[in-house]
Amino acid sequence: MSNNGEIGHPIIIAGAGIGGLTAALSLRAQGHEIVLMDKARQLSEVGAGLQLSPNACSVLDQLGLLEDLAPYAYAPDFVKIWSAKSGEELARVTMGAFLKERHGYPFWEIHRADLQRVLLERVQATDGISLRLSSEVLDLEASPYDPLTCIFQDEEVTGNLHCKALIGADGVWSKTRRLVPGHEDAHFSGQVAYRATVPIDAVPARWRQDANLWFHKSAHLVHYPVRGGRELNIVGLVEESWKDETWSAKANKETLLKIFRDWPTEVRNLLTIPETWLKWALCSVSAAGPWTHGSIALIGDAAHAMLPFMAQGAGMSIEDAAVLAQHMPQNVDNIPAAFRAFERQRKDRVQHIQGISFKNARTFHYGGAMAFARDTVLRLSKPESLAARFDDIYGWTPGQ
Numbered sequence: 001m002s003n004n005g006e007i008g009h010p011i012i013i014a015g016a017g018i019g020g021l022t023a024a025l026s027l028r029a030q031g032h033e034i035v036l037m038d039k040a041r042q043l044s045e046v047g048a049g050l051q052l053s054p055n056a057c058s059v060l061d062q063l064g065l066l067e068d069l070a071p072y073a074y075a076p077d078f079v080k081i082w083s084a085k086s087g088e089e090l091a092r093v094t095m096g097a098f099l100k101e102r103h104g105y106p107f108w109e110i111h112r113a114d115l116q117r118v119l120l121e122r123v124q125a126t127d128g129i130s131l132r133l134s135s136e137v138l139d140l141e142a143s144p145y146d147p148l149t150c151i152f153q154d155e156e157v158t159g160n161l162h163c164k165a166l167i168g169a170d171g172v173w174s175k176t177r178r179l180v181p182g183h184e185d186a187h188f189s190g191q192v193a194y195r196a197t198v199p200i201d202a203v204p205a206r207w208r209q210d211a212n213l214w215f216h217k218s219a220h221l222v223h224y225p226v227r228g229g230r231e232l233n234i235v236g237l238v239e240e241s242w243k244d245e246t247w248s249a250k251a252n253k254e255t256l257l258k259i260f261r262d263w264p265t266e267v268r269n270l271l272t273i274p275e276t277w278l279k280w281a282l283c284s285v286s287a288a289g290p291w292t293h294g295s296i297a298l299i300g301d302a303a304h305a306m307l308p309f310m311a312q313g314a315g316m317s318i319e320d321a322a323v324l325a326q327h328m329p330q331n332v333d334n335i336p337a338a339f340r341a342f343e344r345q346r347k348d349r350v351q352h353i354q355g356i357s358f359k360n361a362r363t364f365h366y367g368g369a370m371a372f373a374r375d376t377v378l379r380l381s382k383p384e385s386l387a388a389r390f391d392d393i394y395g396w397t398p399g400q
């Protein structure tokens with residue numbers, strides 16, 4: 001595989017999701033030619049709410065995107081934590097101005113489609129990034145002679161394109177992951193997320209602000225405004241054996257209401273509002289596996305998909321993109337070494353956050369004595385100290 005920068009050839013990025021689009025902008029800022037391929041015919045309005053915590057916002061600020069994103073974002077003053085068994089508010093986590101002052105950047109809730117669109121518009125307005133939709137990256141051929149050849153499938157034919165490196169940003173069900181020997185496949189967690197968004201006017205006034213997190217045995221619920229406060233995002237996370245490789249399977253509302261049958265009436269009323277529910281199976285990819293091989297680097301969910309219990313999946317893909325680009329100045333003379341350095345720099349942090357997500361997957365769904373102990377600790381906790389617990393996650397900036 002190539003050991004040098006090959007200035008004449010582009011870097012190919014597989015996947016124009018959150019990490020791929022951010023990587024295209026970040027690597028272009030270093031002077032590289034970029035070809036960004038996505039297997040989707042169009043990058044449509046799929047998905048629901050995501051968190052952009054201060055660490056992710058610091059990268060988006062560096063790319064000059066915060067102003068464009070602001071009209072679509074919602075900044076909660078608090079995350080309110082509730083017991084769905086008793087209906088009691090257990091604790092509040094201070095967010096809003098407190099986090100912005102502490103870390104220099106906001107904590108935002110945003111619809112994935114709004115984030116993707118803003119990134120995409122910037123990509124389309126940037127010379128030197130060529131976007132190819134309906135192009136699924138399949139393989140990479142390497143020879144002792146430069147350059148590398150990327151094999152992809154467009155709507156009709158199998159094509160190939162020379163490149164100096166391949167970034168696999170193709171999500172949790174990545175194909176490029178197979179090009180990195182020793183990497184494991186995505187692992188199904190046994191949990192499924194039911195999601196819906198509704199106009200904010202359709203929900204009772206008390207649910208139109210802040211982020212709300214409800215705990216119950218074997219399930220939890222999250223709801224918060226998105227789209228600048230114009231819609232409410234509702235996600236119910238339940239233990240279920242169904243799994244499929246899709247973000248948008250049609251879900252049965254009656255099944256959902258049955259799962260939440262012993263929850264407080266006001267929650268059940270909220271769940272009856274959306275006419276349509278969609279669901280996706282929660283999968284993870286161990287961050288411990290290798291992320292790079294020669295001139296191939298995996299970023300985001302392709303490298304280390306995590307359960308959404310620390311709300312850092314999008315944030316980690318955005319951080320990966322920024323750090324990868326830092327290791328890739330235009331005159332980089334040893335891409336494999338640059339990619340290895342990227343992996344070394346990122347691994348501990350991503351494994352740490354993935355570990356918290358796994359831990360939360362258990363504590364959020366406690367029942368009995370464990371739930372009692374968790375709730376007691378929460379009742380005694382101060383709103384600002386709960387927020388400060390995540391200083392190491394939220395305080396990260398691309399300069400670190």
Ligand SMILES: Cc1cc2nc3c(=O)[nH]c(=O)nc-3n(C[C@H](O)[C@H](O)[C@H](O)COP(=O)(O)OP(=O)(O)OC[C@H]3O[C@@H](n4cnc5c(N)ncnc54)[C@H](O)[C@@H]3O)c2cc1C
Pocket residue numbers: 014015016017018019020037038039040046047048049050112135136137138169170171172173174175176195247299300301302308313314315317
């Ligand atoms: C359609 C969709 C909807 C989502 N909805 C939500 C949601 O509601 N809530 C949530 O928390 N997370 C959602 N996610 C996941 C979330 O975006 C990621 O967990 C996180 O942002 C990390 O992003 P990523 O860039 O690593 O991968 P993703 O944002 O998942 O992007 C991966 C991209 O790669 C493309 N792709 C896949 N295989 C290939 C290939 N072989 N060649 C070329 N392109 C390929 C996909 O079409 C996709 O655009 C969604 C992802 C997708 C793709």
